[in-house]
Amino acid sequence: MLKDILRSKGATFKASDDIPLNPNPKVTFDKVTESRYEQRAMPKEAISARAAADRRYLWEEVSHGVDETHHVAPGYSAEILIRWGDPVFADSPPFDPMNQSAAAQRKQFGYNNDYLGYIGLPLGSDNPDHGLLCVNHEYTNEEMMFPGIGRQDNKGFADMTEELVDIELAAHGGTVIELKREGGRWRVVTDGQYNRRITGGDTEMEIAGPAAGHYRMKTSADPAGVVCIGTLNNCAGGITPWGTYLMAEENFHHYFGGILKNGHPEARNYRRCGVPSDWCAWPKFHKRFDINAEPNEANRFGWVVEVDVFDPNSRPKKRTALGRFKHEGAEPIVNSDGRVVVYMGDDQRFDYLYRFVSEGRYSPDDRPANMDLLDSGTLSVARFYEDGSLEWLPLVHGEGPLTAENGFYSQADVVIEARTAADMLGATPMDRPEDVEPNPWADKVYVMLTNNSARTADAVDSPNPRGPNHFGQIVELSPPEGNHTAERFTWELLVVAGNPKYSESGAMYHEATSENGWFGSPDNCCVDARGRLWVSTDQGPNWMKTGNADGLFGLETEGDLRGYSKMFFRTPIGAELCSPRFTADNGTLFVAVQHPGTDGTEHFPGFERNSTFEDPATRWPDFTEDMPPRPSVVVIQKNDGGEIGT
Template identity: 75%
Template sequence: MKNNDGFASKGAAFEASEDIPTNTNLTKTFAKVAARRYGRRDVMRGALGLAATTALGSTLGALGGAKTAEAAEGRYVWTEIEHGVDETHHVAEGHSAEVLIRWGDPVVPGAPEFDPANQTAEAQAQQFGYNNDYLGYVGLPFGSDNPDHGLLCVNHEYTSEEVMFPGIGRQDRKGFPDMTEDLVNIEMAAHGGSVIEVKREGDRWSIVADGQYNRRITANGTYMELTGPAAGSDRLKTSVDQSGTRCIGTINNCAGGITPWGTYLMAEENFHGYFGGVVDGHPEERNYKRYGVPGGWYAWSKFHKRFDINAEPNEANRFGWVVEVDIFDPTSTPKKRTAMGRFKHEGAESIINSDGRVVVYMGDDQRFDYLYKFVSERRYNPDNREANMDILDSGTLFVARFNEDGTADWLPLIHGHGPLTPENGFDSQADVVIEARTAADLLGATPMDRPEDVEPSATTNKVYVMLTNNSRRKADAVDGPNPRGPNNFGQVVEMTPPNGDHDALRYTWDLLVVAGNPNDPEVGAKYHPATSENGWFGSPDNCAVDPNGRLWISTDQGSNWAKTGTADGLWGVETEGDMRGYSKMFFRTPIGAELCGPKFTPDTTSLFLAIQHPATDGTKAYPGFERDSTFEDPATRWPDFTEGMPPRPSVVVIRKDDGGEIGT
């Protein structure tokens, strides 16, 4: 569930309550500096580059038209696939895409096979969950970087009842009249995550059915520990947990991360959508309104009172965190690391700084919200895994403010610092991290166009920020990293820490790509001029930097694909040299699906992709299918294409046909 600017498959009807933060002091308009930064860099294709075209005269023709096909390949050498929308997936010639695991397939030893007509919560808790999002890979044994045998970590973000269950259709639009407690319990079991042992033999990957590490993590069956500065706060205590240190489950896990010590970070995103009740007059009214609680996207509060904010006033404060899982101990208790802040987390990718401290980058995926980083207090110990297991419990959370001179400042969210005082409702660091958004508002952070995945590159030490879209940004409120209003297609911001120091308080920033169709002057897109008719994309979401240092970007357009005319997919994007900003299409999803992941093996010979919610987003816009998908009548039955079998979110693994490195 990506809150796709009004186009999400779940919750679009409720987005009107998610307002621009009232406490936010918008930074200065950067329209002029954005134009200046376009003009000073490599000449880019698209409407926003027209000023540069005029200024540089014939230079554009020399850079664009004179390039040979060989030169235009850059580091991405494959025959590009075409834009389009249909019922199946497509991958670049010379590569094969095989389904590795589907919703409902067994995960833990002894799990039953999937029976779509006779689902139960007990079975689902042992099977692969729904809407697989983040993918992480850790070689076995740990520390070996084994490219052929490892653990695959998968987030299960949300559920789509209309194509999961027979005979009920879309429920949230009509008050959940057909949702029963049994169906809700299946949904809860389908959330969370999976840890799966996978192995390659020859050209084929498979699941190790009796893998000793195989595990399901769910919303209603997995106990978790709250750690860090908010643990034990009165605001986290409930009727069943008077300590404020233990909770049940995790929800809406979007992107995530794998730490250098081999743990799995699950990022809780749109947690607000699971709660019901009335917020006016609530003791957490300011806090909950800032996060959109209650969202009312699910019927969970009808059967589980902990999701009713009036029955359990503090339960919503126990979600919106980063959850750390020890994947090498399937009996371990996952920990919600509150020092990393509470917001709608999209991703938690880390890098070891030059001084040994751990830096984790995170986006808050909502219109006009913020970009964060967490810097650990302690240093990473590469020789002692156990010494790193609680390293994320102490450190400093920062939020970004972008400046008109091309710099960006990281502002610390520390109790007593600046406006983060009792006069503004912050009596402790617990209050600061629980209400991280309000704290960031007061500090004057830069409101962004839905910051999603944030990926640091160990090759270049630069940081790539996916900004997905923001149709509510007005033309008079644009700024440097958010140069368009309204913004239907998103952009990619590149941040550079000085001398590779990710603990620095001031970075520089630039725009790598401004997404959308560059042939439409009104869109204002920007790419390298060699980018083809199929190389442009809309709504960047997840990304990966492969072991060769190449950037790969996947998209999440929601129903917005009707404006681009193509399904979501995966593109390779050059970040350096003369080809900077060059984009090339590699993979395309079936209709209504979103592409997540992506994750490479350490030798770049295999690529795991997550295909979630096939047949849901925007199917009404598909010619010949002017209706909503249902279990009985979906837009596609991918990947099984079997009558009676619903569409199934799945993980796909891509291999090059000659066994070589992907995309070369």
């Protein structure tokens, strides 16, 4: 088992989402009716000309396919901006994949770039030519990073040394780096004053909010329960209106080992989170990742972390008021009354959609007053109804079942065990809620539901209409009169992913969508400066079900073209496309290409085996024999210098 994990870490890592941990994965309202699903079908009016279907997304579509490199629509450039191992500082050592060290990695760009956030410089500007790029580094693929680890005779973790584990810890976390566009070309400014590496192994984090100092957060290294070392498995994230960077900790359970017994003080909590997983060698060398040596350490992960990017010496803060679960993202919006609302998905099959509403109000001209807004407010979980409404259920200690009789003695217990609290409130189990993006131009919220192969046909409901669900769907939420703090919203399906050519798939798009425009497993999304929705996909090792590598799609959300999808960018074999991010003028699009050459390479015609450091399915983006494939950020621009997609 461990040998297989190390030989194909990416595929096995993704497969963990196939194991539901919700003890109550059934619907929480009357079973869905056929008429409910049918009334949300796409318009059937014929589109007489392709041009009519291109009104808001003007480019020649990229074709479906799979090969060793990336592809972007004709008329655009897609250049590598920064890769794993590239310098972050002026004194960063050059990257040598055969002679890596933790010390070097702490000064180099980390592995598996996921979330991308852009903040214009100076602070408060929308400068499209000079800014800070904030990048999450989600996880590591040992078999692709290190020589010898992926070889066929490897025996479990036997070849993983303490030094290699420390390199992994240094490759996690995040990077903040200055960028400039000069003469139409973007470059990394390695001597930027705000450049920073945040790592899993040595960056001190402050624990803030209701769980700070609670006994369940205390460890032998931190008896006060207020300082944590590192942040791990940062997937999507967000940028606040006051110019800070939110890092969302997702699959933190992978890093913890040991045997969970019934007498363990966190047994209920850890089972609900999948702790331990014994997927890493880390507990062998760092006892804080052994759940018996440090029974509370895993409680210190699974949070949203806020980073003040304009103070590179500041301690990032784990904002515990936003709850502890497998966070996919944390994209905020300022409500009309000034309160800050953060939408979050819990990325596991049959888990939930959450919302946080701050108690305090945003002050546009007083940044210091905003810096702790995320420490106090109301965390809620969503319950969907058959009539197209949604109710936000507050997770507040002392209300409903969230009392001492059920193991909740304070709000700290509620946020630490947010999943269990949501179970007791009767939230709606969803098909892997990943990125959740508010659209301030349209007063909508888009929820990416990636897939759920574990959902059975007798357990479907309105927002999760298929079982098993291999391709995912997108749900659109509508806050009443644009009030993101309202107790009730309405909702409807925007698209149901998969191939619409086959009626049995249940796929649902606008009929003008071409054979290259449909997709599987929506994951991340963004809304550009014109209010258009862009969707990136993460099919994992199951890309062969669509026959297409992951990519980026423009998706129409309004008018008679609602549900029309069009492909713009495609990744190399085995990669996932993460976190599209535009500059304010729509002139530049940054995308993150993660784990190239890993997922599903055994199905890649002509290769048909698992990738390793020595024998990868692609050597993207360098394509030289001395370099393994490297996760990279790609910068996309229109060749004529105009707006993307116009």
